[in-house]
Amino acid sequence: DIQLTQSPSFLSASVGDRVTITCRASQDIIVYLAWYQQKPGKAPEVLIYAASTLQSGVPSRFSGSGSGTEFTLTINSLQPEDFATYYCQQLNGYPGTFGGGTKVEIK
Amino acid sequence: EVQVVESGGTLVQPGGSLRLSCAASGFSVNANYLTWVRQAPGKGLEWVSVIDSVGATIYADSVKGRFTLSRDDSKNTVYLQMSSLRFEDTAMYYCARDVGVRGLDPWGPGTLVTVSS
Numbered sequence: 001d002i003q004l005t006q007s008p009s010f011l012s013a014s015v016g017d018r019v020t021i022t023c024r025a026s027q028d029i030i031v032y033l034a035w036y037q038q039k040p041g042k043a044p045e046v047l048i049y050a051a052s053t054l055q056s057g058v059p060s061r062f063s064g065s066g067s068g069t070e071f072t073l074t075i076n077s078l079q080p081e082d083f084a085t086y087y088c089q090q091l092n093g094y095p096g097t098f099g100g101g102t103k104v105e106i107k
Numbered sequence: 108e109v110q111v112v113e114s115g116g117t118l119v120q121p122g123g124s125l126r127l128s129c130a131a132s133g134f135s136v137n138a139n140y141l142t143w144v145r146q147a148p149g150k151g152l153e154w155v156s157v158i159d160s161v162g163a164t165i166y167a168d169s170v171k172g173r174f175t176l177s178r179d180d181s182k183n184t185v186y187l188q189m190s191s192l193r194f195e196d197t198a199m200y201y202c203a204r205d206v207g208v209r210g211l212d213p214w215g216p217g218t219l220v221t222v223s224s
Contacts, residue, residue, distance in 0.1 A: 001168075034210035036152075043201055043214035044152065050208050087152050091208050094165045096142065098152040 002026050002090050006099030012107040013078055021073045021102045023088035028068050032092040035064055035073045038101075039084045048073065049091070078104070109133035109213055111141070111202050116218030119192055127187040127218055129202035137180045140205035143187055145198035146217075153198070157205055158185055170196075192222045 003026040013019050023033065031051035036044035046055045048064035051071055061076045075082055083106055088099040115127040129141060143155040156166045158176040166174060175188040185202065199219050203211035 032208055036210070038152075043203075043217055044211075045214070046210040046212045049210040055210075055212070089152075089154075089210065091210060094157055095154045095167050096157070096205075096211075097154055098144075101151040 001095055002029060002092065002097055004088055004090055004097055004099040006088055006102055008102060009100060010103050010105070012105050014107045015078055015080060017078045019075045019078055019104060021086055021088075023066075023071045023073070023099050025069045025071075025090055029090045029092035031067050032090060033064075033066070033071050034089045034091055035062075036087045036089065037082075037084045038087065044087060047086075075104075080106075109204065111204060111213060111215040113200060113202050113215040113218035116200060116220045118221045118223060120224055121192060121194060121222055123192050123222075124188070124190040125192065125220060127189065127200055127202075127220070129185040129187070129215060131183050131185070131204070134204065135180075136178055136183050136185055140207070141178075141185045142203050142205040142211055143176070144201045144203065144211070144214075145196075145220075146201070147195070147198045150198075155200070156187065189220070192220075194222050196220060197222045 005024045033051045035048040038044040052064045063074045085101050085103045111131050140159045142157045158164050164176045173191045177186045199217040201217045203214040
């Protein structure tokens, strides 16, 4: 199975900051990676798929990049509603493993 | 509106069985893939299983042989039959439409399964 290593697992940031989250795959997954945002008590929602394609309705301050085994999620100018936990998921076959998550908290 | 809603979660004893339902609307389950994901309290997301448009299924090693997916096309519903439940199966269970390289979208609100004596 493909393993995903997400870092950091926790980050503290301020409103207006630029934050970057990394997801590393144990083998080449081309661009078959999605990013999700999960707020407390809610189901996850897809933000980005195919590594860099923004889901409809997602603010443009979110962006994704990468290919192969290394991927990043960047949030430019962090907003209060962005404080949440973020997960990557590989879509290059089943099981569709998830990264361990990154919790973004207010500094 | 495309949506899925899970139901059936409850408190069950170790070794017991439970069936979860995932009712879909706005799309046909027999023309799509449906994936189940679970989240233990305070933990991350764990991929559990998928059923494809022809009814083929794949399971995570952690549930293989104990969980079974099925589908009722007339009710547009997918079922997750869970047996030989263990303490470590305690989690919120989510179903989601699996749109391949576009990820899982939408997700249901989840249904809570608690395995406890």
